[in-house]
Amino acid sequence: MFKKIPSHILSAAALCLLAVCAVVVLAREFTGMWQDEPIYPGPGVSAVEKLSDYFPRLKDSRGNTDIYVLDSGKPGASMLVLGGTHPNEPAGFIAALSLVERCQPREGILYVIPRANRSAFTCTDPQEAAPMYFTIETAGGPRVFRFGSRATNPIDQWPDREVYVHASSGQTLSGMETRNLNRAYPGLKNGNFTEQIAFGIASLIREKDIDITIDLHEASPEYPTINALVSHERAMDVAAWAVMYMQMEGMQISLEVSPRNLRGLSHRELGDHTDTLAVLFESANASQGRLRGPMSEELIVKGVDPYYTLADSYGKLYVSYPASGISLSERVARHLCGIEQVAVSYNESMYPKGQVDLGQLPGYSQLMSEGIGAFLAPPREL
Numbered sequence: 358m359f360k361k362i363p364s365h366i367l368s369a370a371a372l373c374l375l376a377v378c379a380v381v382v383l384a385r386e387f388t389g390m391w392q393d394e395p396i397y398p399g400p401g402v403s404a405v406e407k408l409s410d411y412f413p414r415l416k417d418s419r420g421n422t423d424i425y426v427l428d429s430g431k432p433g434a435s436m437l438v439l440g441g442t443h444p445n446e447p448a449g450f451i452a453a454l455s456l457v458e459r460c461q462p463r464e465g466i467l468y469v470i471p472r473a474n475r476s477a478f479t480c481t482d483p484q485e486a487a488p489m490y491f492t493i494e495t496a497g498g499p500r501v502f503r504f505g506s507r508a509t510n511p512i513d514q515w516p517d518r519e520v521y522v523h524a525s526s527g528q529t530l531s532g533m534e535t536r537n538l539n540r541a542y543p544g545l546k547n548g549n550f551t552e553q554i555a556f557g558i559a560s561l562i563r564e565k566d567i568d569i570t571i572d573l574h575e576a577s578p579e580y581p582t583i584n585a586l587v588s589h590e591r592a593m594d595v596a597a598w599a600v601m602y603m604q605m606e607g608m609q610i611s612l613e614v615s616p617r618n619l620r621g622l623s624h625r626e627l628g629d630h631t632d633t634l635a636v637l638f639e640s641a642n643a644s645q646g647r648l649r650g651p652m653s654e655e656l657i658v659k660g661v662d663p664y665y666t667l668a669d670s671y672g673k674l675y676v677s678y679p680a681s682g683i684s685l686s687e688r689v690a691r692h693l694c695g696i697e698q699v700a701v702s703y704n705e706s707m708y709p710k711g712q713v714d715l716g717q718l719p720g721y722s723q724l725m726s727e728g729i730g731a732f733l734a735p736p737r738e739l
């Protein structure tokens with residue numbers, strides 16, 4: 358007959374089995390954090406390049422991000438759109454992604470980097486209770502996207518110094534800004550990981566002689582630079598007209614000049630160190646703010662937050678915050694409308710290299726009524 362197995366051995370075996378199951382489940386969850394969600398290039402995409410094509414040192418690193426090239430085939434001006442500089446600001450990433458999937462330029466060439474800081478998509482900010490993912494419903498089903506961090510994943514760059522010294526100016530900032538891509542421009546060839554990503558982006562702009570660079574961001578509603586277009590002084594003509602056109606469409610938007618004494622930002626450094634006209638858009642994202650209620654996927658996507666509506670009623674915000682919220686669709690609509698108006702105003706300024714015509718993009722009111730999901734590709738196997 359079978360010999361009875363002692364109970365302590367059975368317990369040990371059960372524990373081992375449990376541990377193996379836990380490792381399998383957690384490993385799937387963990388490795389999922391490191392995978393880029395699919396992007397479905399639309400008919401306007403003529404090539405997909407890598408940032409390492411412009412700065413080879415980034416190859417085999419998480420700083421090596423995709424560059425989508427949308428070449429109209431008709432000579433003209435060039436525009437670069439950066440999404441995902443801060444992956445906890447999803448409107449920038451989703452607006453850039455929607456250009457890749459929907460835009461068909463008619464003149465000139467558009468470059469889009471949806472994940473400017475790809476490393477920062479692989480983690481969330483500590484102590485923010487941020488969900489790892491958010492979901493957008495499309496006509497063909499839900500698409501799930503990573504909600505990331507403001508800064509490069511510490512696994513790629515660590516430890517932070519106590520004080521971050523901006524390389525080309527000597528400006529000092531809090532050590533946590535060491536991993537902030539938008540404090541690292543114009544980048545440094547032999548610098549830290551984040552400075553190298555910035556250097557790669559600046560190299561692309563120089564090598565392709567890109568005429569206009571637009572960096573897409575979001576900020577908390579109590580932050581003064583909000584619903585704003587921030588412009589390098591060389592881009593002020595183009596930016597001023599773009600803001601005026603947006604205001605004529607009924608959008609609340611202000612124009613701000615890039616401060617000379619705040620260094621490392623894309624509009625300041627790319628404007629100073631390359632020939633591009635550099636601007637940056639900010640929209641209002643309650644999920645980043647200090648006054649918000651519970652952090653959730655719904656807050657990221659729908660933007661409904663009674664505490665911000667209350668703060669608005671006391672006049673404490675820099676934007677109006679309705680009870681219906683400021684949805685991700687509205688924030689993306691603002692970015693897309695802004696990009697389109699920058700192109701229009703650049704073209705009207707009759708710059709010598711020709712025009713950049715982005716073709717038919719969904720309008721602001723259309724995006725507001727149908728939602729951004731209606732303009733993203735449905736999920737499919739690649």
Ligand SMILES: [Zn+2]
Nearest residue numbers: 443446574575
């Ligand atoms: Zn930002």
